[in-house]
Amino acid sequence: MKPSEIPLFLLAGGFGTRLSAVVKDVPKPLAPIHGKPFLAYLLENYYRQGIRKFVFLVHHKAELMKDFVKEQQEAGILKDCMVDLIEEEQPMGTGGAIKAALQELPDITDFLVSNADTYLSAGVAELLTVEAPALAAVWQEDTGRYGSLQTQDKKIMQFIEKSPNAGPGLINAGLYRLSTSCFEDMPSGSFSLENTLFPALLNNHNLQFIRINADFIDIGIPEDYEKCKHYLTP
Numbered sequence: 001m002k003p004s005e006i007p008l009f010l011l012a013g014g015f016g017t018r019l020s021a022v023v024k025d026v027p028k029p030l031a032p033i034h035g036k037p038f039l040a041y042l043l044e045n046y047y048r049q050g051i052r053k054f055v056f057l058v059h060h061k062a063e064l065m066k067d068f069v070k071e072q073q074e075a076g077i078l079k080d081c082m083v084d085l086i087e088e089e090q091p092m093g094t095g096g097a098i099k100a101a102l103q104e105l106p107d108i109t110d111f112l113v114s115n116a117d118t119y120l121s122a123g124v125a126e127l128l129t130v131e132a133p134a135l136a137a138v139w140q141e142d143t144g145r146y147g148s149l150q151t152q153d154k155k156i157m158q159f160i161e162k163s164p165n166a167g168p169g170l171i172n173a174g175l176y177r178l179s180t181s182c183f184e185d186m187p188s189g190s191f192s193l194e195n196t197l198f199p200a201l202l203n204n205h206n207l208q209f210i211r212i213n214a215d216f217i218d219i220g221i222p223e224d225y226e227k228c229k230h231y232l233t234p
Helices: 038-048 062-075 093-104 193-203 222-231
Strands: 008-012 053-058 082-087 110-115 118-120 134-140 148-152 155-160 169-179 208-211 216-218
Touching: 008 038, 008 093, 038 062, 038 118, 053 062, 053 093, 062 082, 082 093, 093 193, 110 118, 118 169, 134 148, 148 169, 155 193, 155 208, 169 216, 216 222
Parallel strands: 008 053, 008 110, 053 082, 134 208
Antiparallel strands: 110 169, 118 216, 134 169, 148 155
C-alpha cells in the first residue's frame, strides 16, 4: 500500500489541559508557532511523507478546528487531498472517537492514527511495511515523562508506567497502524487507545512495533512547546 492510499486519522479533540497555562484561546493542535498553527506544520510533515487522505476527529473548540481545516482545503496543504472531519458531540476518548468515526466511514478498513499534538519527522513508510496493529517507537534518553515499552522481537510485551529518572528506552511515538477489526470487541462510548485497546491487544500478543529513527516532539506541556518553537522554523 502506498502512503497516498491509506487514510490518516488525526486525534484533535482533546482539551489540552496541561498546555492551557500558555495556550488559552485555541485548541492545542492550533497552538501558534512562529505565527502558524502547530497543526499546519504537522500536515506539511505528513504531506511530505505521502499522505493524501486525512480524517480529523474534533471536539474541543471544534469551530476553530473546522475553520482551520476549511482554510487549508481552500488555499493550503489540503487543497488536493481527500478530507473528512467528524465532530464528537461529547468527549469519546481517543479510542471511542475512532470507533465512532469508523461507523460513519464504513469504506475504511485499514488506517493510520496520529496524535495531533505530536510531531514525528518520519514513520509513515516504515509503518506500511508491517501489518496492523502496530505502533511507531522512538528512542529517548529519558523516558520518565512518557513511559517506555518492553519489547521482544517485533512485539510489545508491556507498557512501563511513567516514573521520574526512568532512564533511556523506547517510547510510544503516537503514530499507529490500525484496522477496523481491532475495534470489534471494544465498548461503545468513551474509551482510550492507551488504557483499553492496547492492553487488549497485548493480552492477545498482537501488538507490533517498528523503531523509527526520527525527530519526535510532543507539545503537550509548556516546556516542550517552547522547545518546539526552536525546532520548527518559519
